[in-house]
């Protein structure tokens with residue numbers, strides 16, 4: 160007799176979100192985490208929740224838009240329940256415009272956003288912004304009011320506490336070696352459940368690989384830092400691949416590198432120094448800000464880049480919540496709802512590119 164209606168493998172932001180959504184629907188849930196909750200990519204320091212550009216609209220962009228729109232309510236609920244702070248805030252985003260073509264594109268997006276973002280948020284094309292030196296914005300600056308942020312490790316702590324408070328049982332140091340229909344197995348023994356959600360991040364693709372006969376995903380290394388600098392609730396900035404994100408508590412996130420080759424996925428090195436220096440050039444407020452923390456981790460990238468969600472072909476009752484890659488935090492709670500639908504025996508009309516079948520094709 161299974162002890163739980165749902166077993167979730169992996170206690171990162173996606174596993175926790177799935178567990179929370181299932182438990183809220185009245186299902187009994189256990190999370191089996193290989194080490195400590197939040198020890199993977201979700202324990203990091205960046206936490207941008209940024210939209211797709213409002214153009215060439217499709218089901219994936221709509222999914223992400225709805226998630227970003229509903230994130231404020233979700234994180235308010237979680238923080239109220241847990242009594243902790245995720246650091247969530249809808250602070251908007253500035254992107255310097257560096258050539259004429261991008262200015263025209265930004266102006267088109269300003270128009271598109273009125274319709275595609277349903278009149279709820281704006282994408283403005285400004286001449287400049289007081290945060291940014293004019294030399295960095297030769298053709299102006301795009302400003303959207305949809306982007307938000309949270310502080311990853313804090314969000315994980317808040318969601319883990321909320322999960323526990325609604326009855327989710329969390330088992331740390333429970334590495335799952337194998338997932339089969341109705342069964343998860345590890346050195347600790349085995350447990351049965353008719354619904355198993357695999358949310359095991361960059362190190363966990365192997366659990367699916369052996370069944371699907373291919374490499375279903377891999378890790379992309381990223382390095383980031385937390386600086387001591389109080390920017391209040393100023394907008395986050397994204398320029399030349401570098402994010403600067405004002406956080407609660409007088410700190411600012413700076414990131415990130417994107418690396419496909421490395422010796423040690425958790426080592427920080429001179430590539431992070433370059434990112435920090437680029438941020439200091441971009442934003443003079445950061446010039447002398449002390450670095451409080453340097454951090455590196457692996458983003459879980461599914462084989463075809465997009466989230467890989469839902470039923471795993473050939474494994475009845477096993478569902479994938481893999482491939483969070485660069486958008487994990489912005490869509491986590493919506494992924495949780497989707498997986499709770501599947502785990503509860505229902506279905507969800509996923510964007511085609513988010514299905515496991517599409518990734519296998």
Ligand SMILES: Cc1cc2nc3c(=O)[nH]c(=O)nc-3n(C[C@H](O)[C@H](O)[C@H](O)COP(=O)(O)OP(=O)(O)OC[C@H]3O[C@@H](n4cnc5c(N)ncnc54)[C@H](O)[C@@H]3O)c2cc1C
Nearest residue numbers: 169171172173193199200201207335360381483486487488
């Ligand atoms: C430097 C950097 C910056 C980033 N910036 C952003 C950003 O600004 N915005 C954003 O949205 N995303 C960002 N990301 C990506 C984000 O961190 C990920 O999308 C997200 O955290 C992935 O969550 P996850 O739950 O899928 O995976 P993880 O957080 O990695 O969780 C997976 C968990 O599963 C566990 N596990 C693995 N194998 C097993 C097993 N066999 N049995 C049991 N447990 C197992 C792991 O220990 C881990 O705790 C960034 C990532 C990095 C590295």
